Amino acid sequence: xxxxxxxxxxxxxxxxxxxxxxxxxxxxxxxxxxxxxxxxxxxxxxxxxxxxxxxxxxxxxxxxxxxxxxxxxxxxxxxxxxxxxxxxxxxxxxxxxxxxxxxxxxxxxxxxxxxxxxxxxxxxxxxxxxxxxxxxxxxxxxxxxxxxxxxxxxxxxxxxxxxxxxxxxxxxxxxxxxxxxxxxxxxxxxxxxxxxxxxxxxxxxxxxxxxxxxxxxxxxxxxxxxxxxxxxxxxxxxxxxxxxxxxxxxxxxxxxxxxxxxxxxxxxxxxxxxxxxxxxxxxxxxxxxxxxxxxxxxxxxxxxxxxxxxxxxxxxxxxxxxxxxxxx
Amino acid sequence: xxxxxxxxxxxxxxxxxxxxxxxxxxxxxxxxxxxxxxxxxxxxxxxxxxxxxxxxxxxxxxxxxxxxxxxxxxxxxxxxxxxxxxxxxxxxxxxxxxxxxxxxxxxxxxxxxxxxxxxxxxxxxxxxxxxxxxxxxxxxxxxxxxxxxxxxxxxxxxxxxxxxxxxxxxxxxxxxxxxxxxxxxxxxxxxxxxxxxxxxxxxxxxxxxxxxxxxxxxxxxxxxxxxxxxxxxxxxxxxxxxxxxxxxxxxxxxxxxxxxxxxxxxxxxxxxxxxxxxxxxxxxxxxxxxxxxxxxxxxxxxxxxxxxxxxxxxxxxxxxxxxxxxxx
Numbered sequence: 001x002x003x004x005x006x007x008x009x010x011x012x013x014x015x016x017x018x019x020x021x022x023x024x025x026x027x028x029x030x031x032x033x034x035x036x037x038x039x040x041x042x043x044x045x046x047x048x049x050x051x052x053x054x055x056x057x058x059x060x061x062x063x064x065x066x067x068x069x070x071x072x073x074x075x076x077x078x079x080x081x082x083x084x085x086x087x088x089x090x091x092x093x094x095x096x097x098x099x100x101x102x103x104x105x106x107x108x109x110x111x112x113x114x115x116x117x118x119x120x121x122x123x124x125x126x127x128x129x130x131x132x133x134x135x136x137x138x139x140x141x142x143x144x145x146x147x148x149x150x151x152x153x154x155x156x157x158x159x160x161x162x163x164x165x166x167x168x169x170x171x172x173x174x175x176x177x178x179x180x181x182x183x184x185x186x187x188x189x190x191x192x193x194x195x196x197x198x199x200x201x202x203x204x205x206x207x208x209x210x211x212x213x214x215x216x217x218x219x220x221x222x223x224x225x226x227x228x229x230x231x232x233x234x235x236x237x238x239x240x241x242x243x244x245x246x247x248x249x250x251x252x253x254x255x256x257x258x259x260x261x262x263x264x265x266x267x268x269x270x271x272x273x274x275x276x277x278x279x280x281x282x283x284x285x286x287x288x289x290x291x292x293x294x295x296x297x298x299x300x301x302x303x304x305x306x307x308x309x310x311x312x313x314x315x316x317x318x319x320x321x322x323x324x325x326x327x328x
Numbered sequence: 329x330x331x332x333x334x335x336x337x338x339x340x341x342x343x344x345x346x347x348x349x350x351x352x353x354x355x356x357x358x359x360x361x362x363x364x365x366x367x368x369x370x371x372x373x374x375x376x377x378x379x380x381x382x383x384x385x386x387x388x389x390x391x392x393x394x395x396x397x398x399x400x401x402x403x404x405x406x407x408x409x410x411x412x413x414x415x416x417x418x419x420x421x422x423x424x425x426x427x428x429x430x431x432x433x434x435x436x437x438x439x440x441x442x443x444x445x446x447x448x449x450x451x452x453x454x455x456x457x458x459x460x461x462x463x464x465x466x467x468x469x470x471x472x473x474x475x476x477x478x479x480x481x482x483x484x485x486x487x488x489x490x491x492x493x494x495x496x497x498x499x500x501x502x503x504x505x506x507x508x509x510x511x512x513x514x515x516x517x518x519x520x521x522x523x524x525x526x527x528x529x530x531x532x533x534x535x536x537x538x539x540x541x542x543x544x545x546x547x548x549x550x551x552x553x554x555x556x557x558x559x560x561x562x563x564x565x566x567x568x569x570x571x572x573x574x575x576x577x578x579x580x581x582x583x584x585x586x587x588x589x590x591x592x593x594x595x596x597x598x599x600x601x602x603x604x605x606x607x608x609x610x611x612x613x614x615x616x617x618x619x620x621x622x623x624x625x626x627x628x629x630x631x632x633x634x635x636x637x638x639x640x641x642x643x644x645x646x647x648x649x650x651x652x653x654x655x656x
Contacts, residue, residue: 018621022482135479141622143479150478151463151471153650154350154642277605277628293346293639294469298628300605311621314482322481323651 001321004030004075006066006095007082008049008059011109011136014310015079016046026317030073034082037064039073066091070098076325077317080108081136081309086210086226089113100124100132105324107316109136109309115210115226118217131320134218136312138211139164139285142301143315148219148289155291157220161257164211164267166283166303167195167202168234168254172269173281176242176251182235194283204233205267208256212265220260230266237269245271251279329649332358332403334394334423335410336377336387339437339464342638343407344374354645358401362410365392367401394419398426404653405645408436409464409637414538414554417441428452428460433652435644437464437637443538443554446545459648462546464640466539467492467613470629471643476547476617483619485548489585492539492595494611494631495523495530496562496582500597501609504570504579510563522611532561533595536584540593548588558594565597573599579607 003026005012012033019026027043033053038044038060049059070078078099082092093113096106100121108114113121114134125132135145139162148157163169167189174185186203189195201207209229216222234254245252248271255270255278272279277298280286285303290296302308331354333340340361347354355371361381366372366388377387398406406427410420421441424434428449436442441449442462453460463473476485491497498520499513508516514531517523529535537557544550562582573580576599583598583606600607605626608614613631618624630636 018482024482141619142625143475146479147471147475150647151474151643152639153646154346154352155639275609277608280605281603291469291639293635293642295630295633295636297470298626300626300628302623305623307621308623311480311483311619314621315479318481319478 001025001077001325002027002029002075003077003079003317004028004069004073005079005081006032006069007080008033008053009081009083010306011081011309011313013050013053014306015081015313016050018307018310018314020046024314029075030069031060032064032066032069033059036060036062037066037069039064039069041074066095067098070095071102075104077105077107077320079313079317080106080110081313082110084111086112086115089116093117096121096132097124100128100130103128103130105130105320106132107313107320108134109313111137111210111214114218115213118214119223131324133316133319134214135316136309137214139287139299139301140303140305141308141311142285142287142299142303143312144287144299145219146315147299152289152291152294152297155293157260157289157291159257159259159290160215160220160287161255162278162287163253163280163285164208164256164287164303165202165205165254166285167199168208169280169285170194170283171203171234172237172242172252172254175237175239176246179239179243181239182237203235205231205254208254208267212256212258212267216258216260216265220258222260222263224265228265230268232268234269249274253279329353329405329653330355330357330403331405331407331645332356332397332401333407333409334360334397335408336361336381337409337411338634339409339637339641341378341381342634343409343641344378346635346638346642348374352642357403358397359388360392360394360397361387364388364390365394365397367392367397369402394423395426398423399430403432405433405435405648407641407645408434408438409641410438412439414440414443417444421445424449424460425452428456428458431456431458433458433648434460435641435648436462437641439465439538439542442546443541446542447551459652461644461647462542463644464637465542467615467627467629468631468633469636469639470613470615470627470631471640472615472627473547474643475627480617480619480622480625483621485588485617485619487585487587487618488543488548488615489583490606490615491581491608491613492536492584492615492631493530493533493582494613495527496536497608497613498522498611499531499562500565500570500580500582503565503567504574507567507571509567510565531563533559533582536582536595540584540586540595544586544588544593548586550588550591552593556593558596560596562597577602581607
C-alpha cells in the first residue's frame with residue numbers, strides 16, 4: 001500500500017517512525033511539509049527524511065509544494081496531518097478535496113476541514129467511491145469515532161459529554177491538587193509543553209468546541225457550526241471555586257456536551273462528583289456516551305501527543321487497507 | 329438482509345425487540361429455542377413469536393430443532409445466542425461450524441465456542457469466505473473487540489486488565505460501602521437478579537477467566553485455554569480486608585489481567601487505589617488496555633443485560649451487513 005504524507009511536524013514524523021518501527025509494509029511515495037516536498041513512486045527513504053528534518057534541513061526539494069504531492073504522487077491514501085486551521089480549513093481543505101476528486105482515500109488529523117466542511121467532503125468521497133477517515137481529530141488515541149460508528153451501530157445517542165481538552169484538564173487538576181491560581185497552573189502547563197504561548201485556543205474552550213462540532217456533524221447526524229456552540233472557558237475560575245467544590249467531594253472540569261435531540265452543544269466548566277468516571281487526572285481525555293441500547297459507555301485515554309495521534313492515523317490507514325486496497 | 333436466530337432467551341428476545349423497534353430492515357427467516365423452531369423464507373412474524381414466548385407457549389413448531397434452522401433456513405447471518413456451555417461448547421459449537429461450512433456469516437454472544445475453539449472456527453470462516461464476530465462475548469455493551477481490532481490496529485498490547493464480572497463488582501462495592509459480609513452482599517445480589525442460584529461461575533472468577541481466554545485467543549495472538557488461567561475468586565474476602573484497603577484510600581476489585589509477552593493470565597482480588605479509572609461501581613465492567621502507541625486506554629460500560637448484549641450483537645450484524653452483504 002502506498003501513502004502520501006502532508007505535514008512533517010510531530011504527527012507526520014510520529015507516523016513515519018511507526019511505519020519504520022513496525023514494518024507495516026506501507027510505501028511512502030509522497031511527502032511534503034510547508035518548506036519542501038518529495039515524490040518517488042519507488043518509495044521515499046523515510047529514515048533519511050527524518051534525519052534531515054531533525055537537523056533542521058528541508059526534508060525534500062523546495063520546488064515541490066504539498067499540492068504538487070497531492071496531484072503528482074502515486075498513492076492509495078493521502079495522509080493529511082498539516083496543522084489545523086479553523087478559520088477556513090487552510091490549504092488542507094483543498095488538499096483533501098483534490099485527493100478525493102482523484103479517487104484517493106484520505107486520512108486526516110486536521111480538525112479544520114472536518115469541522116468546517118464534512119458534509120461536502122463526505123459527498124465528494126462517496127461520489128468518487130473512496131473513504132475519508134478522521135479518527136485522530138477527536139480525543140487523539142481514543143478510538144471514539146470507530147466505537148460510535150461500528151461497535152455502537154444500531155444505538156441512538158441521547159447525550160455525549162466529556163473532557164475533550166487535556167490542557168484545561170491539566171490546569172484544573174493542578175489548581176485542585178495544589179491550590180494554584182489559574183495563572184500559576186497555566187505557567188506550569190506552558191513549561192511542560194502542555195500549553196501554547198497563546199493558550200486561547202485551549203483555555204477558552206475553542207478546541208473542545210471544534211471536537212463537538214466534528215462529532216455532531218460526523219456521527220450524530222446533526223448539521224452545525226462552531227459559532228453555534230455555547231462556550232465558556234476556564235480562565236476566570238478561581239482556586240476558591242475549586243475549593244468549594246472539593247468540600248462537597250466534587251471537582252470542576254471543562255465539560256463539552258452534546259444533546260442531539262435538543263440541539264444542545266456547549267463547553268463550560270462544570271461541577272462534577274469526584275467518583276464520576278469522567279474525573280480523570282492530568283492531560284487525559286474522557287468521554288461518556290449515553291445510548292438507548294448499550295447504556296452509558298465511558299472512554300478514557302490520551303487526547304494528544306505525537307505517537308498517540310499517529311496511533312489513530314495508523315488505525316485509519318489499516319482500516320482502509322483491510323477494506324479497500326488489499327492486494328494493491 | 330436475512331438472519332436466523334438461535335436462542336430466544338433474554339438476549340435473543342432483546343435482539344428481536346431491537347429489530348422491531350428500530351426498523352433495521354433485517355428479515356428473520358429462522359428462529360429456534362430449546363423447545364421449538366420456525367423457518368420462513370418470507371420472514372417470521374417476530375412480534376407474534378415474542379408474544380407466544382411471553383405467554384409461555386412454544387415460539388414455533390416442536391418438530392423444528394435449532395440444527396434444522398441452521399441447515400434448512402435461508403439466511404445471510406446465523407445469530408447464535410443460546411446459553412453458554414464452557415465444558416464442550418454445547419450444541420452451539422456444532423451450530424456455528426455447520427453455518428460456517430454453509431458459507432454463512434456468524435455472530436454469537438455464546439462464550440463457549442469462542443473460548444474453546446476460536447482458532448479452528450476462524451480457519452473454517454476463512455476457508456469459506458465468511459466472517460465470525462463475537463463482540464458480545466466480552467464485556468457486553470462495551471465495544472472492546474471492535475476497538476482493539478480496528479481503532480487500535482497497529483498497536484502492540486503490552487497488558488490488559490480490568491473488571492470483567494459485574495456480579496463480583498456489585499458484591500465488592502456493597503461490602504466496601506456498607507460493611508456487609510460476603511454472604512450478605514451475595515444474598516442481596518441474588519435478590520436483585522445479579523447473581524445466579526449457584527454463584528460459582530461468577531464469584532470464583534470462572535466467567536472473568538473465560539473472557540480473558542477469549543481476548544487472549546482472538547485479539548492478543550495467544551493460544552491458551554481456561555485451565556491455564558491462574559484464578560482466585562472473591563468468596564473468602566472479609567469485610568476487614570476491605571476495611572484495611574479503605575484506610576489506605578484503596579479498595580478491592582476482582583481483576584482479570586493478561587500480560588501477553590509473559591504469558592500471564594490471572595483473575596484475582598486486587599487492592600487498587602480508589603481514584604483508578606477501573607474502580608467502577610455496581611455491576612459495571614471496566615477494562616484498561618496498555619499499548620505502545622496509544623498509551624493506556626480505559627473502557628467502562630455495562631457488561632451484561634438483555635438489551636446491552638443485544639446492542640453488541642446488533643453492532644456485529646450491521647458490521648457484517650455494511651461490508652459483506654450489502655445489496656443482498
